[in-house]
Amino acid sequence: GEDVEQSLFLSVREGDSSVINCTYTDSSSTYLYWYKQEPGAGLQLLTYIFSNMDMKQDQRLTVLLNKKDKHLSLRIADTQTGDSAIYFCAETMDTGRRALTFGSGTRLQVQP
C-alpha cells in the first residue's frame, strides 16, 4: 500500500540550509512533490520531480531523489523567516489524473 512518512519538526537558524526528508513505500510512484502550507492557508506547490530524475534545482530549492531507498529530500538554501511553514511531500502512482498521497508534514521553524 501507499505510505509517505516525514519527520514532524525541524528548527534552523536564519541563513542556514534546511533539509526536509521524506520516505515513501510505493515503488511505482511516478511523480513526487513538495508543497508548503502556511497557517490557515491552502497548499502551495513548490516543486516536483519525475521518478527518472535524481535531482532538480529551482532557485533556493534542491530536490534529491534516491529511488533505491525510496527517499526524497528538499533542501532550502539560505533559509529565511518567511520559509517557516509546514512542508508536505506527496506522491502519485501513475501519470495523468491521479490522487496525491501526502505525508503528515514537517513543521519548519526558522529562528532569527
Add this chain to the structure above:
Amino acid sequence: DAGVTQSPTHLIKTRGQQVTLRCSPKSGHDTVSWYQQALGQGPQFIFQYYEEEERQRGNFPDRFSGHQFPNYSSELNVNALLLGDSALYLCASSSGPSNEQFFGPGTRLTVL
C-alpha cells in the same frame, strides 16, 4: 489569472445536516480533486472529477458525493454530517500528465 477559488471560506453546521462546498479551477485546468485535511494531518484524497465524471475515489463513505459542471467547476456534498467531518476541505485543479495539482485556500467546516 485567478487561481483555484473555493467558497465559502468558513462554515458551521450541526450533526446530521448536509453541506455543499464549491470550487472553481484554475483557468485552463479540466480536472478537480477534493481532499480533506484534519487538524495536524496531511490532506486525504476524497475523489477526483474529469469530464464531469468521478474518475477515482479515496476511502470515504458514500455520504461524500460530488459533481463537476461543464465549465469544470465542482461541488462537494456531504450528507448526515458527523463531528469527525470537521476539517479543512481543499480543492485542487490540474491538467495534463504531470499532474501538478494547484490548491485553493480551502473551506473550513466545523460540525457541532
